Amino acid sequence: MTKHGAHMINMHASGGLEMMKAAKASADKVSAERDILPPVLLGVTILTSIEETNFRTLSEQVVYFAQLAQEAGLDGVVASPLEIEPIRKACGDKFLIVTPGIRPTWAESDDQRRITTPAEAIRRGADYIVVGRPIIEAEDPLAAAEMILEEMKGA
Numbered sequence: 001m002t003k004h005g006a007h008m009i010n011m012h013a014s015g016g017l018e019m020m021k022a023a024k025a026s027a028d029k030v031s032a033e034r035d036i037l038p039p040v041l042l043g044v045t046i047l048t049s050i051e052e053t054n055f056r057t058l059s060e061q062v063v064y065f066a067q068l069a070q071e072a073g074l075d076g077v078v079a080s081p082l083e084i085e086p087i088r089k090a091c092g093d094k095f096l097i098v099t100p101g102i103r104p105t106w107a108e109s110d111d112q113r114r115i116t117t118p119a120e121a122i123r124r125g126a127d128y129i130v131v132g133r134p135i136i137e138a139e140d141p142l143a144a145a146e147m148i149l150e151e152m153k154g155a
Contacts, residue, residue, distance in 0.1 A: 002030040006039045008098075010078055013043035013065035020072030042098055043069030045079040059083055063090045070095055076127065080114035084124040099126035104148050107134035118152045 001009050011023055024041055031038035045065040046058060062083040067090055069077050076096025079087055084097055101115040121129050131148055138144035 002027045002036075002039055003034060005036065008040045008042060010042040010044050010098075013045055013069050013077065017068055017072050020069055020074055024073040040076070040096065041074040042096065043072070043074050043077045045077050045083065059086055063087060066091050066095070078130075081116040081121040081124055081126060082114045084121070084126055088125050093125075096127045097125065098128040098130060100130035100132070102129045102131045102134075104131070104134050104144075104151055106147070118148050119154070122152055 009023075009027065011020060013020065020041075020043060027038050027041060043065060045062040059082075062079050063086050066077045066079065066083075066087045070091050076098060077087065078098045078100060080101045081099045082101075084099065087095070087097055099121045101113075102118050102121055103115045105117055116124070118129055118131065131145075134148070135141050135144045
């Protein structure tokens with residue numbers, strides 16, 4: 001994916017430290033060989049469709065995966081908006097947090113369980129938000145995206 005110019009690549013942090021280190025080394029090697037910028041590498045923590053009841057200490061597990069990803073040299077993680085603050089506390093402000101599970105005030109939660117609004121995710125400290133179905137399933141996707149941007153103003 002690096003050789004094709006991917007800007008961001010994610011991998012599941014549950015693959016472990018060595019797997020993430022190998023992915024980082026490979027991306028760095030290919031980037032150097034091709035004289036291109038390396039992609040942003042992200043570790044996926046726990047899917048936003050999984051509820052707290054599925055894990056004993058879900059937030060602690062997310063932070064553990066984030067710290068593992070950071071130790072492996074990744075740029076950040078994909079994590080629910082509910083875990084932004086503990087990740088920031090554990091990994092610092094420069095560690096990227098890409099946040100799915102974003103639902104505008106007017107949208108259904110669908111199968112997502114650990115969600116928040118776009119504005120709230122920004123206030124909590126998300127670097128990037130992922131908004132899928134509220135846009136792609138909208139009758140007018142452009143209008144939906146514009147409504148989300150409007151909702152984010154002042155966050």
